[in-house]
Amino acid sequence: MSLFGKHAAVLVLAALAGFSALDVSAAQPTNKKAKVETVSMLGGKFKFSLPKGFIANPLPAGDEASGTAGATGTMYTNASTKTVVIAAENLIPDAVQAKDNDAQFLDSAVSGFLSQQAAALPDFSKQSEKSMTRGGLGLRQIDSTATQGGGMTQSSTLLAGSGSRMAVVQVISRINDKANHDKLVSQIVGK
Numbered sequence: 474m475s476l477f478g479k480h481a482a483v484l485v486l487a488a489l490a491g492f493s494a495l496d497v498s499a500a501q502p503t504n505k506k507a508k509v510e511t512v513s514m515l516g517g518k519f520k521f522s523l524p525k526g527f528i529a530n531p532l533p534a535g536d537e538a539s540g541t542a543g544a545t546g547t548m549y550t551n552a553s554t555k556t557v558v559i560a561a562e563n564l565i566p567d568a569v570q571a572k573d574n575d576a577q578f579l580d581s582a583v584s585g586f587l588s589q590q591a592a593a594l595p596d597f598s599k600q601s602e603k604s605m606t607r608g609g610l611g612l613r614q615i616d617s618t619a620t621q622g623g624g625m626t627q628s629s630t631l632l633a634g635s636g637s638r639m640a641v642v643q644v645i646s647r648i649n650d651k652a653n654h655d656k657l658v659s660q661i662v663g664k
Contacts, residue, residue, distance in 0.1 A: 544564075
């Protein structure tokens, strides 16, 4: 099994549940006040801020029984834009150590991610893939479409690794909100 699929599937499976949960959470009253959410991953090597309107909800911790021990993450939801951002980290399996811009690790992570998504989402379609470097940290961005939460969605998934940890950030929006989706992804990657 690839580096991605072995222990990190929980990170993206949370996103699959996350988008459908947005419709439920949007209907629920909340006492949380919307503020700018700042996200720091991989020991501060990957940081970004989300605009006001996103509410943070911790994802359940990974566990040994499912092979996801060490996985942590947060789901950020914006009820008005119906956008979900999942930011999660996990240990890289088999004690693999990734350099900050490790092409071999990123190739394997992308391959595993694509296989996992194709298996989980019958109409998953990869639209594009980009490689970039941000502050010395290599990132891969996979843009895709699929039916999630009862409708067609667009997703941009960012994969990175450093040392013993890997990070996944997935932005999921309704298919008809491309301009706002692209603007949010650009803000996250720092373009």
